[in-house]
Amino acid sequence: MVFDLDMITALYKQMPSRIAKARKVVNKPLTLSEKILFAHLHEDQKVEVFGRGKSYVNFSPDRVAMQDATAQMALLQFMSAGIPKVRVPSTVHCDHLILAKDGAKKDLADSISASGEVFTFLESVSNKFGIGFWRPGAGIIHQVVLENYGFPGGMMIGTDSHTVNAGGLGMLAIGVGGADAVDVMAGMPWELKWPKLIGIKLTGTLNGWTSSKDVILKVAGILTVKGGTGAIVEYFGPGAQTLSCTGKGTICNMGAEIGATTSTFGYDEKMAQYLRGTGRKEVADLADKVKDHLTGDPEVYAEPEKYFDEVYEINLSELEPHVNGPFTPDRAIPLSKFADEVRKNGWPQQLEVGLIGSCTNSSYEDITRSASLAQQAVDKKLQAKAEFTITPGSETVRYTVERDGYLSIFEKMGGVVLANACGPCIGQWSRHTNDPNRANSIITSFNRNFAKRNDGNPNTHAFVASPEITTAFAIAGDLTYNPITDTLINNDGNSVKLDEPKGHEFPPKGFDVKDPGYLAPAKDGSKVQVNIAENSNRLQALSPFAPWDGNNLTNMRLLIKAKGKCTTDHISMAGPWLRFRGHLDNIANNTLTGAMNYYNEKTDSVKNQLTGEYGPVPATQRAYKAAGTNTIVVGDHNYGEGSSREHAAMQPRHLGIRAILVKSFARIHETNLKKQGMLALTFANESDYDKIQEDDSIDIADLTSFAPEKQLTLVLRHKDGSADTIKVNHTYNAGQIEWFKAGSALNLMAKQIVTAAKGLAKPSAKKAVKTAVKAPAKKKSAKKKVVAKKAVAKKLVKKKSAKKVVAKKAAAKKGAKKVAPKKAAKKAVKKVVTKKANAKKVVKKAAKKKK
Numbered sequence: 058m059v060f061d062l063d064m065i066t067a068l069y070k071q072m073p074s075r076i077a078k079a080r081k082v083v084n085k086p087l088t089l090s091e092k093i094l095f096a097h098l099h100e101d102q103k104v105e106v107f108g109r110g111k112s113y114v115n116f117s118p119d120r121v122a123m124q125d126a127t128a129q130m131a132l133l134q135f136m137s138a139g140i141p142k143v144r145v146p147s148t149v150h151c152d153h154l155i156l157a158k159d160g161a162k163k164d165l166a167d168s169i170s171a172s173g174e175v176f177t178f179l180e181s182v183s184n185k186f187g188i189g190f191w192r193p194g195a196g197i198i199h200q201v202v203l204e205n206y207g208f209p210g211g212m213m214i215g216t217d218s219h220t221v222n223a224g225g226l227g228m229l230a231i232g233v234g235g236a237d238a239v240d241v242m243a244g245m246p247w248e249l250k251w252p253k254l255i256g257i258k259l260t261g262t263l264n265g266w267t268s269s270k271d272v273i274l275k276v277a278g279i280l281t282v283k284g285g286t287g288a289i290v291e292y293f294g295p296g297a298q299t300l301s302c303t304g305k306g307t308i309c310n311m312g313a314e315i316g317a318t319t320s321t322f323g324y325d326e327k328m329a330q331y332l333r334g335t336g337r338k339e340v341a342d343l344a345d346k347v348k349d350h351l352t353g354d355p356e357v358y359a360e361p362e363k364y365f366d367e368v369y370e371i372n373l374s375e376l377e378p379h380v381n382g383p384f385t386p387d388r389a390i391p392l393s394k395f396a397d398e399v400r401k402n403g404w405p406q407q408l409e410v411g412l413i414g415s416c417t418n419s420s421y422e423d424i425t426r427s428a429s430l431a432q433q434a435v436d437k438k439l440q441a442k443a444e445f446t447i448t449p450g451s452e453t454v455r456y457t458v459e460r461d462g463y464l465s466i467f468e469k470m471g472g473v474v475l476a477n478a479c480g481p482c483i484g485q486w487s488r489h490t491n492d493p494n495r496a497n498s499i500i501t502s503f504n505r506n507f508a509k510r511n512d513g514n515p516n517t518h519a520f521v522a523s524p525e526i527t528t529a530f531a532i533a534g535d536l537t538y539n540p541i542t543d544t545l546i547n548n549d550g551n552s553v554k555l556d557e558p559k560g561h562e563f564p565p566k567g568f569d570v571k572d573p574g575y576l577a578p579a580k581d582g583s584k585v586q587v588n589i590a591e592n593s594n595r596l597q598a599l600s601p602f603a604p605w606d607g608n609n610l611t612n613m614r615l616l617i618k619a620k621g622k623c624t625t626d627h628i629s630m631a632g633p634w635l636r637f638r639g640h641l642d643n644i645a646n647n648t649l650t651g652a653m654n655y656y657n658e659k660t661d662s663v664k665n666q667l668t669g670e671y672g673p674v675p676a677t678q679r680a681y682k683a684a685g686t687n688t689i690v691v692g693d694h695n696y697g698e699g700s701s702r703e704h705a706a707m708q709p710r711h712l713g714i715r716a717i718l719v720k721s722f723a724r725i726h727e728t729n730l731k732k733q734g735m736l737a738l739t740f741a742n743e744s745d746y747d748k749i750q751e752d753d754s755i756d757i758a759d760l761t762s763f764a765p766e767k768q769l770t771l772v773l774r775h776k777d778g779s780a781d782t783i784k785v786n787h788t789y790n791a792g793q794i795e796w797f798k799a800g801s802a803l804n805l806m807a808k809q810i811v812t813a814a815k816g817l818a819k820p821s822a823k824k825a826v827k828t829a830v831k832a833p834a835k836k837k838s839a840k841k842k843v844v845a846k847k848a849v850a851k852k853l854v855k856k857k858s859a860k861k862v863v864a865k866k867a868a869a870k871k872g873a874k875k876v877a878p879k880k881a882a883k884k885a886v887k888k889v890v891t892k893k894a895n896a897k898k899v900v901k902k903a904a905k906k907k908k
């Protein structure tokens with residue numbers, strides 16, 4: 058089935074004129090990222106020269122994807138917005154709530170019985186509101202999106218940070234919190250700070266043991282976990298066109314680990330092949346017709362330093378396989394140096410488990426290349442020394458690789474095939490171990506390796522590598538082994554060497570699947586019932602957060618000053634807690650339990666200033682809340698890195714924490730905090746972090762004059778009677794300050810809808826509705842069953858008369874493919890530019906000032 062053809066046709070029809078208009082305004086050649094951004098400006102957004110990293114801009118994304126663990130909260134919010142049907146194509150995918158224990162069949166059945174209530178809820182909400190539903194077992198959201206919905210030049214958002222995977226098909230696909238998804242599903246404009254642009258030029262071709270994964274492992278090493286913050290990474294150059302479409306997906310997917318807003322590649326033959334290979338010939342044909350608009354202008358790629366804020370170059374021919382970790386995805390180690398690092402750092406040398414698959418690496422190419430190694434292990438009589446698991450990304454991939462005999466090869470090697478789901482990647486791994494705290498090593502082809510992520514054990518050293526390298530290590534069972542140079546002793550006592558992996562980009566017999574696991578929603582969902590059992594401990598209807606009372610915040614107590622890394626996994630752990638993702642009060646009991654207290658270097662142990670006693674973070678916070686005491690959380694750099702889970706913002710809000718003050722934020726988390734009506738603040742002077750003391754009582758002295766680009770003042774009253782006054786920055790614009798005042802963005806939206814409905818007679822109300830609710834793409838009569846006010850609000854919105862698209866071919870730009878690599882790359886990676894240093898500095902300064 059080909060989805061969205063009408064939508065794609067309409068977008069491609071408008072693209073040339075939109076890009077031409079933008080080109081006229083900005084008066085320079087355009088990168089691919091800019092073309093897609095400009096082509097998706099919201100209809101009320103004026104085209105202008107936007108400040109990179111500065112301007113807030115409104116967009117109209119083409120579609121929304123949500124996974125089960127985040128969809129629950131997103132849909133609970135959508136339900137309370139009072140809108141009868143989603144306004145843009147949207148889907149829900151059941152993948153995170155599926156266990157990894159005994160193998161696909163049993164695990165899937167057990168998960169469906171354990172989380173049946175949630176799956177039924179998601180299915181019925183989807184059915185009611187016009188959302189496509191992918192059942193448990195259908196696959197991991199990003200692989201399913203790539204196979205079915207991704208298309209070159211499109212813009213989508215998804216309630217998962219790895220939504221960025223669809224950049225492999227030339228999209229701008231961006232991870233967001235559920236509240237952002239609600240905006241888009243409600244037809245409202247979606248706001249994003251105009252991103253900075255990082256260009257990565259790829260030359261050469263991959264060979265031998267190196268794969269696409271190594272490109273992003275290398276990039277993560279260069280840019281670190283926060284180097285991509287606020288930026289789109291655009292890959293180009295002759296090397297890019299040699300990478301398979303799914304390989305490009307892998308690179309974009311793990312771009313989440315450098316904090317990038319998203320990553321993308323220009324449309325090329327590999328993408329066209331993938332579209333055709335996955336049954337979307339029509340989309341490829343459409344894309345071919347506008348292909349010049351689906352890649353950057355040739356001038357940009359010829360002199361990238363002029364158009365990107367930063368440019369790097371990677372020569373694929375010289376790139377080595379990498380292994381990243383442990384505990385952070387940006388500790389990039391070339392394979393040739395890995396054994397030394399293992400010994401030098403005293404990491405457990407024995408490899409206990411190798412895990413391949415996940416949304417990042419489960420393409421046909423990945424599986425067949427890894428299987429070629431597994432086959433060698435069987436043929437060369439090598440007994441795999443480590444446990445080995447395989448997680449296919451989708452039922453289509455699983456069915457096809459099983460048909461082609463690859464799964465049985467893994468099984469012969471001793472591998473266990475898990476369900477098509479996130480499983481071990483998100484801590485749904487029931488690992489067979491006798492000591493849950495034992496130091497040990499595992500290696501995965503996933504993307505994240507924060508402490509405790511996979512199995513809950515803080516001493517599991519998790520390394521990230523390509524599926525090929527993971528498989529080879531699993532065979533050897535030893536982290537000091539280098540498959541490129543070393544031999545292994547087989548069952549006969551002979552020393553044997555693994556040959557380079559070989560695989561197929563596409564199944565020679567084509568993809569096939571019996572039941573892909575898709576359920577289309579009802580045409581008219583108005584009669585569909587959505588039930589939430591009153592005593593459910595999995596689902597809880599939301600109550601609106603209280604609006605701001607208009608006063609300064611005084612006498613706030615410090616709940617925790619977090620030391621070092623504080624990812625969303627530290628703020629709201631996954632694993633066993635995933636089961637409470639639809640129940641805010643229950644999941645709040647894990648709030649910040651993974652964060653390290655600066656003062657005693659312990660997790661989940663903070664001082665209750667009212668009693669002087671130390672206790673768990675959630676219980677302490679509940680005690681403050683009960684006493685009517687406001688609190689603040691202080692953190693380090695890149696606070697909230699990692700996932701898109703808005704629970705990490707909603708839980709603190711629910712528990713009564715008022716402000717989060719850190720050295721810097723990860724993008725999605727900062728937005729999530731704002732959307733939920735929290736104060737997200739950063740130190741104007743980073744060293745002021747040191748001034749915060751455990752027993753402080755803290756005021757925000759000038760919150761009553763909260764305004765864009767205006768610092769706030771904090772007074773820190775210390776226990777000894779002394780005080781410090783510090784300045785803090787924020788990035789709230791006027792609209793976002795309204796979210797804070799209303800208590801949350803959702804409160805504001807609900808208020809706008811009601812106001813608009815009430816003020817029917819007044820023409821001024823029209824404007825409010827227009828911002829609050831956009832007309833659906835196709836006119837649909839508001840059916841009788843819809844509550845009167847909603848119907849009224851909907852009717853108010855008249856679709857703007859479709860402007861005729863002037864089919865002026867925007868200055869035909871040929872030869873985008875002809876980017877000639879002028880200088881032969883000497884090093885594998887070279888930072889080519891920072892000539893724009895001056896310009897960059899200005900932007901940085903301005904951005905700083907703004908905070």
Ligand code: MIC
Nearest residue numbers: 126127217218219700701702
């Ligand atoms: C992840 O990889 O961390 C997750 C689990 O997919 C999250 C979403 C979630 O927490 O539900 C993400 O990446 O956004």
Ligand code: SF4
Nearest residue numbers: 219415416479482483
């Ligand atoms: Fe699922 Fe892991 Fe991918 Fe997140 S990174 S979507 S948990 S497979």
